[in-house]
Amino acid sequence: MVHRIDPDTNRFKEIVRGKIKHNLKKYISHGELLGRQGDNVVSIPLPQIELPRFRYGQQQTGGVGQGEGEEGSALQPGPGQGQGAGDAAGEHVLEVEVTLEELAEILGEELELPRIEPRGERAVDSSTDKYTGIHKSGPESLRHFKRTFKEALKRQIMAGLYNPERPVIVPVREDRRYRSWKQKSVPESNAVIIYMMDVSGSMGTEQKEIVRIESFWIDTWLKAQYRQIETRYIIHDSAAREVDQHTFFHVRESGGTRISSAYQLTKEIVEKDYDLTRWNIYPFHFSDGDNWGGEDTALCMNLLRGFLLPSSNMFCYGQVKSAYGSGQFIKDLMDSFADCDNLILSEINNRDEIYRSIKTFLGKGK
Amino acid sequence: MTEHLTQDLLEMRDGVRQHARDFGLDFFEVSFELLDYDQLNMVAAYGGFPTRYPHWKFGMEFEELQKTYSYGLSKIYELVINNDPCYAYLMKCNNLVDQKLVMAHVYAHSDFFKNNYWFSCTNRKMMDEIANHAVRIRRYIERHGQREVEEFIDCCLSLENLIDAHSPYSQSQRKKPEEEKQAEKDLLQPTRLKAKSYMESFINPPGFMEEERQRIQQRLEEMRKFPETPQRDILLFLMENAQLERWQRDVLSIIREESYYFAPQGMTKIMNEGWASYWHSKIMTEKSCTTEEIIDYADHHSATMATQPGALNPYKLGIELFRDIEDRWNKGKFGSEWEDCDDAARKYSWDKQLGGGRQKIFEVRKIYNDVTFIDEFLTPEFAEKQKLFAYTYNKQTQEYVIETRDFTAVKERLLFSLANFGQPYIYVDDGNYKNRGELYLIHRNDGFSLRPDHMRDTMENLFKVWQRPVHLETVMEKRRKVLTFNGSKHEERIVK
Numbered sequence: 041m042v043h044r045i046d047p048d049t050n051r052f053k054e055i056v057r058g059k060i061k062h063n064l065k066k067y068i069s070h071g072e073l074l075g076r077q078g079d080n081v082v083s084i085p086l087p088q089i090e091l092p093r094f095r096y097g098q099q100q101t102g103g104v105g106q107g108e109g110e111e112g113s114a115l116q117p118g119p120g121q122g123q124g125a126g127d128a129a130g131e132h133v134l135e136v137e138v139t140l141e142e143l144a145e146i147l148g149e150e151l152e153l154p155r156i157e158p159r160g161e162r163a164v165d166s167s168t169d170k171y172t173g174i175h176k177s178g179p180e181s182l183r184h185f186k187r188t189f190k191e192a193l194k195r196q197i198m199a200g201l202y203n204p205e206r207p208v209i210v211p212v213r214e215d216r217r218y219r220s221w222k223q224k225s226v227p228e229s230n231a232v233i234i235y236m237m238d239v240s241g242s243m244g245t246e247q248k249e250i251v252r253i254e255s256f257w258i259d260t261w262l263k264a265q266y267r268q269i270e271t272r273y274i275i276h277d278s279a280a281r282e283v284d285q286h287t288f289f290h291v292r293e294s295g296g297t298r299i300s301s302a303y304q305l306t307k308e309i310v311e312k313d314y315d316l317t318r319w320n321i322y323p324f325h326f327s328d329g330d331n332w333g334g335e336d337t338a339l340c341m342n343l344l345r346g347f348l349l350p351s352s353n354m355f356c357y358g359q360v361k362s363a364y365g366s367g368q369f370i371k372d373l374m375d376s377f378a379d380c381d382n383l384i385l386s387e388i389n390n391r392d393e394i395y396r397s398i399k400t401f402l403g404k405g406k
Numbered sequence: 407m408t409e410h411l412t413q414d415l416l417e418m419r420d421g422v423r424q425h426a427r428d429f430g431l432d433f434f435e436v437s438f439e440l441l442d443y444d445q446l447n448m449v450a451a452y453g454g455f456p457t458r459y460p461h462w463k464f465g466m467e468f469e470e471l472q473k474t475y476s477y478g479l480s481k482i483y484e485l486v487i488n489n490d491p492c493y494a495y496l497m498k499c500n501n502l503v504d505q506k507l508v509m510a511h512v513y514a515h516s517d518f519f520k521n522n523y524w525f526s527c528t529n530r531k532m533m534d535e536i537a538n539h540a541v542r543i544r545r546y547i548e549r550h551g552q553r554e555v556e557e558f559i560d561c562c563l564s565l566e567n568l569i570d571a572h573s574p575y576s577q578s579q580r581k582k583p584e585e586e587k588q589a590e591k592d593l594l595q596p597t598r599l600k601a602k603s604y605m606e607s608f609i610n611p612p613g614f615m616e617e618e619r620q621r622i623q624q625r626l627e628e629m630r631k632f633p634e635t636p637q638r639d640i641l642l643f644l645m646e647n648a649q650l651e652r653w654q655r656d657v658l659s660i661i662r663e664e665s666y667y668f669a670p671q672g673m674t675k676i677m678n679e680g681w682a683s684y685w686h687s688k689i690m691t692e693k694s695c696t697t698e699e700i701i702d703y704a705d706h707h708s709a710t711m712a713t714q715p716g717a718l719n720p721y722k723l724g725i726e727l728f729r730d731i732e733d734r735w736n737k738g739k740f741g742s743e744w745e746d747c748d749d750a751a752r753k754y755s756w757d758k759q760l761g762g763g764r765q766k767i768f769e770v771r772k773i774y775n776d777v778t779f780i781d782e783f784l785t786p787e788f789a790e791k792q793k794l795f796a797y798t799y800n801k802q803t804q805e806y807v808i809e810t811r812d813f814t815a816v817k818e819r820l821l822f823s824l825a826n827f828g829q830p831y832i833y834v835d836d837g838n839y840k841n842r843g844e845l846y847l848i849h850r851n852d853g854f855s856l857r858p859d860h861m862r863d864t865m866e867n868l869f870k871v872w873q874r875p876v877h878l879e880t881v882m883e884k885r886r887k888v889l890t891f892n893g894s895k896h897e898e899r900i901v902k
Contacts, residue, residue: 045451045452045468047465048462049465050465051460052462052465053469088466088470089463091564092860092864093564093566094830094861094864095567095830095856096830096854096855096856096857100855101823101828101854102797102798102799102809103718103797103819104718104795104796104797104819104823105718105794105795106722106793106794106795107714109795109808111808114805115806
């Protein structure tokens with residue numbers, strides 16, 4: 041349905057996407073609504089533009105609240121916007137459960153991500169039962185009450201047994217209707233995400249946090265796209281090893297960096313566990329772009345060209361900025377694979393760029 | 407797009423209206439309309455007016471409302487417009503008891519709009535006026551292009567709060583006292599050299615005297631401050647004195663007019679919501695609610711009154727204060743005898759059975775606004791009972807913490823957040839600073855400094871309107887500073 045407000049909404053969206061009015065870009069805050077997913081609080085992006093004004097910061101002036109609590113104890117959560125001049129709209133706030141599917145949908149909407157098309161011949165069939173039809177016989181547990189009573193009503197009216205003053209309807213055996221099902225085959229595709237992270241000395245806590253946030257969103261999105269998704273985690277410094285999720289995000293190692301070790305391990309895992317005709321493969325590699333030396337980089341290029349790129353749906357490389365890294369690796373990749381369209385590169389300088397980076401990675405719909 | 411009430415809603419409305427009348431509420435007639443949720447969100451995004459000028463900020467509001475509604479985070483129940491007749495919108499999918507509650511709530515709002523002094527200067531035909539504004543702005547967009555007009559509106563909106571919300575209520579500009587006028591006249595007389603009458607025309611030649619008089623007058627004109635007294639209505643000052651195109655002046659006047667229209671709603675948020683909640687609760691619990699509706703009503707009412715630690719709920723604070731006032735005036739808990747009494751037990755059971763509570767709250771709703779309401783009626787007992795506290799931001803732990811429950815501090819903090827809507831007081835001190843047509847503003851110091859990033863950008867917007875350098879005198883990092891934007895860069899200097 042078309043609303044009068046649509047042009048205004050579109051205009052606002054265009055500003056947020058940076059298509060028009062770049063002077064307002066700096067006022068955009070990527071605020072969030074808090075939803076809840078199981079025990080975790082998750083956020084729904086809600087971009088807002090705050091026009092500049094002569095105003096005080098709330099952190100400075102503080103405010104007045106109501107409720108329990110000792111002096112000196114913290115408020116949970118942070119105070120809201122306070123009240124401003126405006127319409128007298130009465131609202132009240134509810135808490136909400138958001139499922140991961142919904143989240144992925146929201147994410148897709150916000151980032152304008154295309155739905156991912158699985159590679160054609162890799163689709164496998166699986167079958168499910170769908171309740172679509174009605175039968176005259178069936179198990180009692182599948183009896184369709186509404187249809188049954190409808191039949192009974194029809195029969196009673198036809199037989200002249202129906203009295204609108206005293207509407208009593210008694211179904212007999214012939215009236216009974218049952219749900220029936222059909223077997224449907226649905227194409228199903230499988231995907232595996234292989235996360236690789238550089239944990240050499242130069243990757244700090246902040247860098248790991250960026251990787252964590254980004255991989256959570258990527259995971260959410262891909263899970264919504266594929267029925268069955270597997271995730272594998274690889275960490276590497278000068279040698280690579282496979283770890284579980286917890287270790288992946290919490291480990292702190294130090295040492296040199298040999299990226300080829302991770303690529304080699306990925307190749308081994310894929311060859312061993314994932315039949316290329318059945319699986320969609322998504323390797324993601326995060327690093328600060330500091331590699332041991334030119335020789336190892338050359339080895340990486342060979343692995344990519346020879347195996348990883350041809351067998352993956354897309355290969356994503358995200359380079360997190362760190363104070364110590366040289367950031368050379370992304371440049372090497374750019375030089376070697378300028379024309380390759382399933383290698384996706386993204387530089388992430390700080391948290392605010394995660395949003396853009398996810399869009400780079402997932403925006404192509406491979 | 408709207409639908410009128412269905413038959414059963416009409417009957418319900420007549421019932422609620424009669425109860426409201428019986429309680430003594432005196433309201434503008436209310437025109438109810440039924441909307442589905444995205445229509446309601448749209449009207450709410452436009453500030454309650456179905457026709458508003460086009461601007462992206464309304465689209466932004468709409469997006470937010472749509473999202474919070476569709477993800478179940480919040481829901482608008484009611485929307486009411488200060489207009490004669492009042493317009494009120496009901497959400498179509500609400501159940502009947504909710505509609506009844508909202509109607510009762512709306513009639514009390516309408517009574518408040520009609521009778522509260524602070525609404526007395528608002529345009530009661532704002533529905534039409536705002537539609538006219540939209541037509542004018544659309545016309546400018548057709549003529550000058552969307553980008554140009556929108557950019558100017560952005561500019562004006564960034565200055566929107568620079569009005570003097572109290573100015574509509576002061577009748578006359580200050581008149582100059584007689585002596586001052588006489589002194590000015592004396593100054594205008596050129597010095598006359600002493601001369602005998604027959605020498606007069608030679609020693610003080612009339613031509614020269616006339617020239618001299620004009621010279622003095624010119625100098626006086628130059629000396630005269632402009633504006634003569636510091637002016638808080640900066641938008642008006644810009645409208646009257648900035649070098650603007652005619653359409654720009656008109657856009658500025660539209661933004662200003664709407665800003666003044668909405669100001670009383672900001673000034674009386676606590677009272678207005680408190681008053682409406684007081685009456686919906688009275689009407690529902692004593693008259694309208696049927697037995698089977700009472701649970702749903704109670705559920706809904708309590709959700710509206712719920713408080714969150716960080717934010718003050720104006721509905722809750724308002725209704726409790728009105729009830730407290732009614733109770734105090736019923737029992738005679740006021741005046742010097744009450745205040746001088748130190749005996750807690752006696753105070754607790756104090757009841758002179760005066761019964762003037764109802765009359766008192768009607769009086770309160772007539773003449774008070776939030777600031778005077780809180781200042782006059784917030785008592786230590788009330789603050790304690792309602793568990794009010796003042797919070798502050800702790801930089802080390804990066805969170806808001808409860809600072810104190812001390813009554814004086816809490817009240818002071820609350821009044822600060824209400825006075826001028828918690829916004830800084832800024833005046834035009836000089837519109838011809840250094841005799842170079844530059845704008846000199848002063849921020850009245852109240853112990854806090856302005857947000858620097860916003861301040862700079864706002865000054866740039868002021869420059870766009872004023873088209874000459876803009877200065878702002880303010881206190882930053884505990885020093886008095888003058889900040890200047892001259893069109894290309896920002897400068898600051900410290901003043902003694």
